[in-house]
Amino acid sequence: MPKNNSVKALVLFSGGLDSMLAVELLRRQGIAVRALCFTSAFFDAQKARQSAAALGVNLLEKDISAAHLALVKNPPHGWGAGANPCLDCHALMVKTAGELLKPKGGFSFIATGDPTALSVTLRAAKGKSVGFEETIVDKVSDGPFDFIATGEVLGQRPFSQTKSSLRFVEKNSGIGGCLLRPLSAKLLDETIPEREGLVDREQLLALSGRGRLVQAALAREWGISDYPQPAGGCILTQASYGQKLKNIFQIWPECTKDDVALLSLGRHFFRPNVSPNILIVLGRNKEENDKLPLLAKKGDWLVKMTARSGPMALLRPISGQRNNLEDAFGFLEEAKKLILDFTKNSDYSEGVNWKVWGKN
Template sequence: MKVVALFSGGLDSILAVRLIQEQGIKVVGITFTTPFFGSKDAEVMAKKISLPLTVQDITDEHLKIVKNPKHGHGKNMNPCIDCHVLMAKKAGDFMRKKGASFIISGEVLGERPMSQNKAALRVVDKESGYDGYVLRPLSARLLSPTIPEEKGWVDREKLLSISGRSRKVQLELAKKYNLQNFPTPAGGCLLTDGSFSNRLRDLLELNLKPDVNDLELLKYGRHFPTKEALIIVSRNQDENNKLIELAKDDDLFFQVRDYPGPKTILRGKASEKAVEMAAHLTVKYGKAKNVARVEVWCWHPGKERKLMIVNIL
């Protein structure tokens, strides 16, 4: 028998795999990537525990639910319930493709009160299209029996009844299985970060139909949204390089002439007001901010540079 594990690389997902492997069942993993969360932790930990792992990019479908989640956002822009539905559906489709029998997840009842309560878990199971085939080994004995348990594919008595936010039981199990250097639970998804979420809202309000490049750009620099454009000012040389790497043909670059300082990128409608604002911000965060009259280069990537004058005092 073969099983598909929704695998994040965190301790809970590793333990879920171990519990099922102990019952003599072959486990293969699947993990997902978007500009908001990656697969690095999952790939590293999968290698450590010799778990075959497939990485699947779900950016397009995920962005649609970020914009308009059926079950709403969390504290920030994280559409957790809708995201879990999407992942369970993708895992179920992968299960069929691989000829596997059911899905396992490392979710723990009550660990995340809004998205891992009984009602939310039921929504995920039903709306994924794989109701009854999603087994959560760490909390299974607190939940209704799944098809794998009812049919005797797994021994329910060997599954666990963990609930709540305490990690005590999981850490004890980590010692038992000699698991080390696993990722911490926090920080996995940028959509839970308030600052990043605000940047994303500003981008969506521009109605630019953002692509992966736009979403990557949100990760860098200081952001100054206008009604028609985004202005991003780099904070260091690494971010200068990132802005150059991510620049589109229609973007406008700004850089102070003869003084060290940041690169600035203007994305969206380059109105006179937006251009003036971008130039002033470039001066403000550079070394020429106490000079009365500053020359600023302005150019489209690959095009001729033009000089504009910024009067500071």
């Protein structure tokens, strides 16, 4: 049994209850714990930060946007119901943790929580940046860490948390027997940290299935009250959003994180198989109208009515077309028509004044 925080663990941390329980379960064995979360174009660190603060655990965050977007565009093992490459995504996260942290932190093994919503920030030990940021909320010393852990529960998700899926992630992450899932450990093969006595297997759990009653009871017993309720999960699992992504990937294979960000709000219009092509995004309410200028980048155009309330339009050239008013003119007129079509209860008999400006 580890004593006096002599064993150090890094927990892949989504901020959900399962990953919070994984942290607390290990801490109750006297293990010093830090949390690691990933961010991308499709998930951020907000939930993980809040939950880490509630637990009093140091939170590390790593942006994997480029690698993750490439994986979403072309997943080696396919999508789920939406555009979710869960198996490949989980393997990427565990592999990234192993490649980034093991050489610098001296990890002996890795354990993980639910990696579908991973988000937090990593900063290197003793101020030496390795591309991470860190929110320090306790006094756990920097590495070397002995292992990494997650809050995954066997059978909780029908696609990504079956025994075969968990084995797939372990195999394809390159971690081997060093991946620990504390909440379901007694239902899974013994791992290296258990065999080496760094973790007491008898104090780990045997949770399985989609029920949450046991987790809720443990949270009450351990005094964990500030945790997020289960929600819709990763946006990539949503069929409607997934179809938008697949459409964009087909028309615009080189789209970036900034381009994908536009799909999370507004109405979207583009012309398949037409060149030149452009993406037009209309805000559906004031909140979305306010966000569009913040998401605009060089080469974009913005259009709105000056004396009336209604949608704002953002126009983004597809495939690197130039920010040229002459080239954009036809699309600007199309955007104006769309704005009028989606403006409620408007009388245009006296004409409409427009504001059109480009992002430089």
